[in-house]
Amino acid sequence: MSNSIPIFILGATGYIGGCILSRLLAHPEHETFAITAFVRSAEKSEKLKSFGINVVQGSTDDREKVEVLASQAHVVFSTASSNDVPAIQAVIAGLKKRHESTGIMPILVHTSGAQVINDQAKGMYRSDTIYDDMNPDQIEALPPNQPHRPVDIKVKEADIEGHLKSYIVIPGTVYGIVSSALVDAGIQNPYSKQIPMTIKASVVRGQVPMVGKGLCVWTSVDIDELADFYIILFNSIRKDNNRVGHGREGYFFTDSGEYSLYEFSRTIGDALVRLGVLKDPEPTAMSDEELIKYVGSVERGNKVGANARCRGNRSRALGWTPVKTTDDMLKSIFPQAQATLQTLSK
Numbered sequence: 001m002s003n004s005i006p007i008f009i010l011g012a013t014g015y016i017g018g019c020i021l022s023r024l025l026a027h028p029e030h031e032t033f034a035i036t037a038f039v040r041s042a043e044k045s046e047k048l049k050s051f052g053i054n055v056v057q058g059s060t061d062d063r064e065k066v067e068v069l070a071s072q073a074h075v076v077f078s079t080a081s082s083n084d085v086p087a088i089q090a091v092i093a094g095l096k097k098r099h100e101s102t103g104i105m106p107i108l109v110h111t112s113g114a115q116v117i118n119d120q121a122k123g124m125y126r127s128d129t130i131y132d133d134m135n136p137d138q139i140e141a142l143p144p145n146q147p148h149r150p151v152d153i154k155v156k157e158a159d160i161e162g163h164l165k166s167y168i169v170i171p172g173t174v175y176g177i178v179s180s181a182l183v184d185a186g187i188q189n190p191y192s193k194q195i196p197m198t199i200k201a202s203v204v205r206g207q208v209p210m211v212g213k214g215l216c217v218w219t220s221v222d223i224d225e226l227a228d229f230y231i232i233l234f235n236s237i238r239k240d241n242n243r244v245g246h247g248r249e250g251y252f253f254t255d256s257g258e259y260s261l262y263e264f265s266r267t268i269g270d271a272l273v274r275l276g277v278l279k280d281p282e283p284t285a286m287s288d289e290e291l292i293k294y295v296g297s298v299e300r301g302n303k304v305g306a307n308a309r310c311r312g313n314r315s316r317a318l319g320w321t322p323v324k325t326t327d328d329m330l331k332s333i334f335p336q337a338q339a340t341l342q343t344l345s346k
């Protein structure tokens, strides 16, 4: 298999990374891929080997290992963390070595998140600012200390320095319960974070939490449609990477529907009332103490409750045509609430 494409996946047991892996395994050309997954759990590593891929057990805290594995890859899918600067530096260092030793330009597809465009609204108003991935000046004007931005900057700079071609995928809230062979095998996390996190906080609090008045607006994307995008991007790069924006032009928002944080919280309230867990579906604003308790800090809490409006025009220009809407996201909340309550009862 000397002509196979070496692909390295960080986060293959995760909600997003597992979906990328499933799509690669089902890809019509999968026999030409030599996939290596980097997995923390020994048990999951063993199970994943039965899917016919190479699995290396380890943590991204082991920078040397990450660098060596990246240096052996032509394509890296980075989905383990959007905040771990040393880990992405290890990936970049490995890909730089790959470039120097082969002369071939490696590909880095990194997953960021829409918190990168959060504002200071703290739930108090709906912003008119909509970020457009066709407008790199607008994205590049983001403060360097925005969430995820330190990692995104490293990825983009590595592209500009000429060691690799970078593609940064920026999803809003990803929703939907994954159904896959990897989930059935107990390897992949089937759940997103944001919706279960709010459901769990609602159960503990006895009321659904919200930041400020919940007037801010976020975007969402269905997990299957997000996975579609990664493969469309991957196929487009392989077909003719000169036609796909990269580096400064390589930001890709994946949005399909907007929702106000009030309607998001209220829908969780309705689901939890229907399931007999809450009496009142109406969300209430979190105090500073609650922001610390449920989100980690007041600053992080306010970021979660901010505006994050964006349009993936560059993503759509590659042929990505998501059809799911805000209504689909809101409808996904009830089954997610059932699943989260089941998890809590175990």
Ligand SMILES: NC(=O)c1ccc[n+]([C@@H]2O[C@H](COP(=O)([O-])OP(=O)(O)OC[C@H]3O[C@@H](n4cnc5c(N)ncnc54)[C@H](OP(=O)(O)O)[C@@H]3O)[C@@H](O)[C@H]2O)c1
Pocket: 010, 011, 012, 013, 014, 015, 016, 017, 038, 039, 040, 041, 058, 059, 060, 061, 079, 080, 081, 082, 083, 111, 112, 113, 114, 170, 171, 172, 173, 174, 175, 189, 191, 192, 193, 194
């Ligand atoms: N889900 C969303 O709504 C959403 C939206 C926007 C952006 N994102 C971003 O997308 C990325 C992936 O999110 P996700 O929802 O797929 O999260 P997830 O389900 O928690 O998956 C994270 C994956 O990374 C692995 N991982 C984490 N730390 C690691 C470490 N130190 N060493 C090795 N592997 C490690 C996890 O392995 P284990 O199985 O061992 O835990 C898991 O495979 C995150 O950076 C997140 O911020 C997510």
